[in-house]
Amino acid sequence: MAKVKETAQVISQERLAEGVYSMWIHSPAIASQAVPGQFISLYCQDGSRLLPRPISLCEIDQEGGRLRIVYRIAGKGTEEFSAYAAGSPVEILGPLGNGFPLEEAEGKRVFLIGGGIGIPPMLETAKALKGEKTMVLGYRDSQMFLKEEFEAVGQVFAATEDGSFGTKGNVLDAIREQGLKGDVIFACGPTPMLRALKAWAAEENMECWLSLEERMACGIGACLACVCQSKDVDSHSHVHNKRICKEGPVFRAEEVEL
Numbered sequence: 001m002a003k004v005k006e007t008a009q010v011i012s013q014e015r016l017a018e019g020v021y022s023m024w025i026h027s028p029a030i031a032s033q034a035v036p037g038q039f040i041s042l043y044c045q046d047g048s049r050l051l052p053r054p055i056s057l058c059e060i061d062q063e064g065g066r067l068r069i070v071y072r073i074a075g076k077g078t079e080e081f082s083a084y085a086a087g088s089p090v091e092i093l094g095p096l097g098n099g100f101p102l103e104e105a106e107g108k109r110v111f112l113i114g115g116g117i118g119i120p121p122m123l124e125t126a127k128a129l130k131g132e133k134t135m136v137l138g139y140r141d142s143q144m145f146l147k148e149e150f151e152a153v154g155q156v157f158a159a160t161e162d163g164s165f166g167t168k169g170n171v172l173d174a175i176r177e178q179g180l181k182g183d184v185i186f187a188c189g190p191t192p193m194l195r196a197l198k199a200w201a202a203e204e205n206m207e208c209w210l211s212l213e214e215r216m217a218c219g220i221g222a223c224l225a226c227v228c229q230s231k232d233v234d235s236h237s238h239v240h241n242k243r244i245c246k247e248g249p250v251f252r253a254e255e256v257e258l
């Protein structure tokens with residue numbers, strides 16, 4: 001798979017919730033190769049911000065040559081992106097990393113679990129999985145971005161930290177409250193959520209695949225800025241590390257220390 005670096009064009013931008021934006025980008029070259037769970041790097045136009053910002057692919061429209069990202073304003077880079085309008089140029093690199101292993105889900109009951117800004121990559125993953133799936137989404141409050149789009153794909157259970165909708169608490173609280181069952185977990189979200197899911201999967205003897213997040217610099221495996229601890233020795237660094245941008249961001253839960 002060849003990575004593409006190009007100046008693409010913003011097709012549209014929309015605010016979904018407080019500080020959360022959805023952007024469609026015209027990029028047939030990246031869309032034609034991308035798979036669910038991969039990400040792109042976006043470069044800022046402001047030259048004082050050199051490092052590209054990694055953002056997951058929320059939707060991949062191969063026929064239309066379009067990519068969708070959904071992101072929360074976290075600092076100067078994402079704030080800059082939120083000001084782009086239709087027609088704005090945007091420099092991107094992708095597709096990056098490895099997606100969710102959809103073949104591992106065949107014939108199994110799949111949990112698709114997203115927490116906070118880890119929710120967006122689960123949408124394309126949910127659309128790509130044709131079998132039995134249960135989607136569990138964890139939000140801070142009632143600003144439940146993308147929920148209706150998940151509902152168009154299948155049954156959704158939600159948890160909110162403030163209890164304003166669904167189960168009060170986190171995604172595991174919702175799973176336990178509803179007595180949900182599955183064979184394999186695909187998840188993306190904050191590290192405490194992933195850690196809890198890893199422990200639960202081990203208790204229940206479920207397969208578990210987690211998409212990790214770490215600060216990145218190159219985004220292509222060259223700088224070791226994004227390593228996490230792993231059980232195996234990395235072929236590049238020769239220590240017990242894995243590069244999230246290159247070997248991940250999706251890992252089998254037992255492979256990584258959280």
Ligand SMILES: Cc1cc2nc3c(=O)[nH]c(=O)nc-3n(C[C@H](O)[C@H](O)[C@H](O)COP(=O)(O)OP(=O)(O)OC[C@H]3O[C@@H](n4cnc5c(N)ncnc54)[C@H](O)[C@@H]3O)c2cc1C
Binds near residue numbers: 053054075213
């Ligand atoms: C594989 C991957 C996928 C991601 N997908 C999404 C997504 O779909 N939606 C979304 O809202 N966010 C996502 N993030 C987080 C997103 O990359 C950061 O919020 C963003 O880089 C912040 O940039 P900033 O300039 O606004 O913030 P600043 O804090 O000003 O950024 C300063 C530097 O730190 C890096 N940085 C800051 N926070 C993070 C972070 N959480 N992860 C990685 N680098 C960070 C920035 O890239 C930049 O180089 C993802 C991160 C990774 C690693």
Ligand code: FES
Binds near residue numbers: 216220225227246
């Ligand atoms: S960001 Fe450079 S190796 Fe991952």
